[in-house]
Amino acid sequence: MNEPTDPKNPTGSTESAQPLDTRVLTRTAEHLADRYAGVFSPDLVERMVFESYAALSRTARVRTHLAGLAGHFAADRLAALAHTRNAGAGPQQYAVPQVLFLGEHDTGRAQIAAALLADHAGETITVRSAGLLPGAALEPLVVAALAERGIGTEDLYPKPVTEDVVAGADWVITFGTLHGIPVPAGATHQDWDVEGVLEADPDMVHAVVEELENRVQALYEQIRARPPAHLRG
Template identity: 60%
Template sequence: MNDHAEATSPLDTHVLERTAERLAARYSGVLSPDVVERVVFESYTALSRTARVRTHLAALAGHFAADRLAALAHARDGSGLPQVLFVGRHDTGRAQIAAALLAHYAGDAAVVRSAGTDPGSTVDPHVLRALAARGLELGQVYPKPLTDDVVRAADHVITFGTAAAVSFYPHADHQDWGADRTVTGHPEDLEAMVAEVDERVRTLWGTIRP
């Protein structure tokens, strides 16, 4: 049995092993199969710490691992689109809002990620509703643990009062946009928060767009 598979169920282990094989083929010549496998199983372990429902955890870990591996590959070759990382405490509020807005404005012209230093279990439903009201249906989004590979890959690191917990890499532009305030369900407060983040995101995109 795979050395990483001890803490997983047999079914999840099978899914993760197949995922690792597929991703290893994708990054052949760029990342070693051992690195790919380690990232896949680490991603599963990281997400399992906060998962309330484990039914689709292996599949979700595959998506998370694929994103982390893309970041690793980008960090190694230093090419490609600008990469932007938003880091909140739980990755359930303002970081998700900022990432969704920038992804909307940038389209395929940037790679946008969000992460949490202490990730929650689900994205705040108030956030999802506020973004849906702006026509942004996020689909399957989830709070992601902060990992060094996505920080290292980022050209722009935007923190929400979490700068002290994020590794500093001199090649990247680091900004802190203030504490990650609690999201409330009050429509006016929520809209004000989204509008504030939206203004900052528009300004950021105006300065970094290719």
């Protein structure tokens, strides 16, 4: 989760980003720096973008769209950081409750729960998922089960857990254990005992989705009834 010393060599090795990716990442950093002008320095934004690229590249099977995904990942991390700092400018994502679903690989339960909550809450809650050991892609049966509910998965991808995303969370939902991840002061932690979906059959995946649907609905009502203290008017 540490930032690279050289953002143009984000992997921290002799292998740097491809020239085309570097150009895309640089343009992304410029756009994000403009969006967060007065909130974050351009250097911090650039480091975040290239670090996000490095983090995703470690597990990416296909690198065609890696630079674009890194831009989305960096934007999400910057929004979390802005929420943590209670920034007075920039995008309004920091002004709503933030929920983080933390799984082992971010390919199954965490992604399902995050997608379901985002579907329920719309823009009233910012929802994220992350994995301690992120996989390369969502489980195919998870993609199919969400599609059956009309939830698109084209923008979903496994992400590593980072300090900024954890620190920005008002609710942290885990599946089994925190694995030493510190819950931010003032945040609410819940651990959900829900069966995993790795190598599960379609019936098991559907059962997990149904259980998570019920839990997500309950969580949504809890958040609506009692939003985080720092966001109460």
